[in-house]
Amino acid sequence: MLLIGDDWAEDHHDVEVQDDTGRKLAAARLPEGVEGITRLHELVAKHGGEDFEAAEVVVGIETDRGPWVQALIASGYQVYAVNPKQAARFKERYGTSGAKSDKGDAHALADMVRIDRAQLRPIAGDSEQAQAVKVVARAHQTLIWERTRAFQRLRSALREYFPAALNAYADLSLTSTDALELLIKAPTPQAGAKLTRTQITAVLARHRRRCRDAKAATVQSALRQEHLGLPGPVTAAYAATVTAHARLMIALNEQIAELEGQVKAHFRAHPDAEIYLSMPSIGEITGARVLAEFGDDPTRYASAKARKNYAGTSPITRASGKSRSVQARYVRNNRLADALQTQAFSALNASRGARRYYDKQRARDVGYNPALRQLGNRLVGILHGCLKSRTPYDEATAWSHHAYTPAA
Incomplete structure (x- = not known):
């Protein structure tokens, strides 16, 4: 396996190639474009050997879009889009002086995909229409x-x-x-x-x-x-x-x-548009934003919980010693959070189940924003189920476990 750290700039890429033991095999500055990606393939071929397969190349880069990233994915490489904040924290293990260089960043990214790859998220294989x-x-x-x-x-x-x-x-x-x-x-x-x-x-x-x-x-x-x-x-x-x-x-x-x-x-042309529009009061613009940020790779979210975590609607627990608290997520995709908040607010008047669920949270002395966030979290779970089963939203099915029992 080859591990590649790619520190990109507007007109060039600093790359470092390592083997699975962390030994540095090569380092180079490659130009942006066809010439640069060709030279990267040459480095892979040189150090991979004759029987080497593209799937054994793992690339860490601090972006998830652009022609360069698409070329890496098209080549069959495993590409991980590393959050710049994650990369900055990872580099602190090398020292606290604050020193920085492009070569050093490429080295850190290669180490990161070698050591912490299980903690990173590979770039989703979204369709062209979703992109x-x-x-x-x-x-x-x-x-x-x-x-x-x-x-x-x-x-x-x-x-x-x-x-x-x-x-x-x-x-x-x-x-x-x-x-x-x-x-x-x-x-x-x-x-x-x-x-x-x-x-x-x-x-x-x-x-x-x-x-x-x-x-x-x-x-x-x-x-x-x-x-x-x-x-x-x-x-x-x-x-x-x-x-x-x-x-x-x-x-x-x-x-x-x-x-x-x-x-x-573009949204109407997507095959998932019908399912998104079946959700209560989501509308074309909000639906397009939710689809855009979630993507349409069917393997990206292993469960409804994984989708909720990415959406930032599910809470996080902070526990240390005898202290324990449950808090809202503030580090999240703000574009997606904004769209889901809009959807949840609109659903209050379009769905009796959503209104009952929201009122139930308010009856427990939950504030307006937390209650709306919990409703959004529930709607994300419902959306995940609809996408997984390829069925439109159904009011009775979606809220069957949250319906009120009539008073005797």
Whole structure:
């Protein structure tokens, strides 16, 4: 068996090849791309011998995606995606000075897959369709997070010089494109006070707002209220800043809508989509995010408990001496945790079983978030059973062990 530590950078890879006793056989810096992967195969062939099989090559690398990783998997190598935090803790056994080098990192990764391979998770063999869902679902969610950051900066600036705009566009939502267009049209208190009802209604009509006349009257009234002001040059500077943020948010809105269509299309094309959509109130976007983060490798999760642990919905126990506590997991896949929280919240109104299970937790004096997390944990277990048996969600079957017994 050959153990390879691969410390990757943007344009090169530092690799170290060891045998199963830990003896260093080779070390090299390989370029990214076809040339680099070819040279890596040559190193494997040189030190593996004539009867060597690709399955006897184990690679540790601190990423689970990209053409290089896909090339390693396609070659039949066992590839382990090592969490950078795990690698950093592992390297502490070599010393506490904090010294770092690419060659040293490659050596540590080779040692790690040789010594602690049983504690690591091999890269899942997700299908091409699942990988496509993951790419677009993550990109869509990232753009939403970027819009939220841009909105917070926009809101902060408006509070400094134009708080009336926050009140004026509250009903429209300041993240909506029509409200942002009105803000660009009148980015200062003086310009806002001059907006006519006709101008406001025209923008609302272009975006198909209902009750346009009433909304336009509310916006105009709020913009014309008296308020404290700032000197002209300062107001102009804030107006330029707000206009830039508003234009950025409009562009983000357009791309979010475009990617939303892509997420739905790729998700619908996946063979597991029907099972995911059968879950209570999961929806296409949330379903795509859950599928993207779980993947579709049928061998990845040995049990429902393993899936729950990866999801971060199951609790962890901390015990030392006489002290013992059960706590929520905070080190987890945040994208998956966010999607599961959304699903659990929506399921409260769509599933009687989910509502009863949640109410049961609250009756035990469990707080709102812990109860919702426990419901999410239960839904993950149900999803695992549905995927394993290839059957859609069934309300009666899913909650048969948690149904209330009617009072006599």
